[in-house]
Structures are given as C-alpha cells and as structure tokens.
Amino acid sequence: MALLKILIFPDPRLRKVAEPIKDVDESIKKLSKDMLETMYEGSGIGLAATQINVHKRIFVTDISEDKTNPMVFINPEIVEIIDPIKKSYSEGCLSIPGFYEEVERPAKVKISFITLDGQKEYIELEDLLAVVAQHEIDHLDGKLMVDFISSVKREMIRKKLSKKRG
Ligand code: QAP
Numbered sequence: 001m002a003l004l005k006i007l008i009f010p011d012p013r014l015r016k017v018a019e020p021i022k023d024v025d026e027s028i029k030k031l032s033k034d035m036l037e038t039m040y041e042g043s044g045i046g047l048a049a050t051q052i053n054v055h056k057r058i059f060v061t062d063i064s065e066d067k068t069n070p071m072v073f074i075n076p077e078i079v080e081i082i083d084p085i086k087k088s089y090s091e092g093c094l095s096i097p098g099f100y101e102e103v104e105r106p107a108k109v110k111i112s113f114i115t116l117d118g119q120k121e122y123i124e125l126e127d128l129l130a131v132v133a134q135h136e137i138d139h140l141d142g143k144l145m146v147d148f149i150s151s152v153k154r155e156m157i158r159k160k161l162s163k164k165r166g
C-alpha cells in the first residue's frame, strides 16, 4: 500500500483527459488500493486517478458512515440521465481543500463501468452517490467543480490555493 500525492487546483495536470483502461490487471488492482488508501487518509469520499496524476479512467469512492464500503469504477460512463431535474449539493474536492461550493447536477443517472473482476456492469445512481460519480467522471475529463461556479469565486479560490502552495 502507498499514499499518493494529490494535485491541488490550479495545477494544470488536473485538466488532462484520462485514457480508457484496456486491461484490468494487477497494476490496476494495486492502483485502486493505493487510491482508496489515499482517499481515506485525506478523509475523502471520492478520488479520481487524475487527482494523483495518473491519467487513466478510474475512480474510487466510499460514502458509508464507517468507511466500510469501498467501491471502484473503471471506465465509468454516464449512459443515461434518468432524472434530468437538477439537484444542488455542497461539493468538496480533495484537490480544492477547504472549499465547498453548491453545484447543480442531474438527480439520477445510469452509468456503465468495469469492475475489478473485469465485468461490465450498469447501475442507476441517485442521492450522494450520483453526485460523487458525476464529480469524479468530470475529473477524468479534466473538469473541476469550480468550473460550475462564478468566475469571481473561482479566481478567489485559485488565488488562495496558489498562495498556499507558494
Ligand atoms: C467529491 O470530495 C464530492 O476541502 C469527493 O479539506 C464531495 O472527498 C462529491 C475533502 C462531496 C460530492 C460531494 C475536502 C477533504 C474531501 C476538503 C471529497 C478537505 C478535506 C473531499
């Protein structure tokens, strides 16, 4: 197991578009374990590979109260917006530490993904898991939650986090 370094906004590497995973091999299993460890260490509920400077389409999440439900999504895709009515949620991001912003997203989506066993699955997501999945899939496309807020707020966050990193 290893802790990985998380890129902090406005690092330009957060803007790269991740590549699909062709083979769910041992290296992907190790990557998912390291990502879960890194997410738990940072008290996060979701982490995309882009955030640790690995540009492959995989994210991990655990929205359970007691951190007992790790989930891994490989090559996740939104295949259907089941409920297009947008719901607002105060989102955070391990790459934007200390800031929470309201973001509106479709309330219910169907996604396809590959499991660690290499199986393709389809699931319908709602509530917090739908929010997290859409937030993490955005990371894999180089998008960040601050792209959905006002430019004044975004620039304020950029300045504060840039200063912090020197
Ligand atoms: C994405 O974000 C998410 O500012 C995951 O100081 C979060 O795990 C999607 C975190 C909420 C939807 C709703 C943030 C940890 C963790 C911080 C996270 C911080 C420490 C964020």
Ligand code: CO
Pocket (backbone or CB within 6 Å): 092, 093, 094, 095, 135, 139
């Ligand atoms: Co994030």
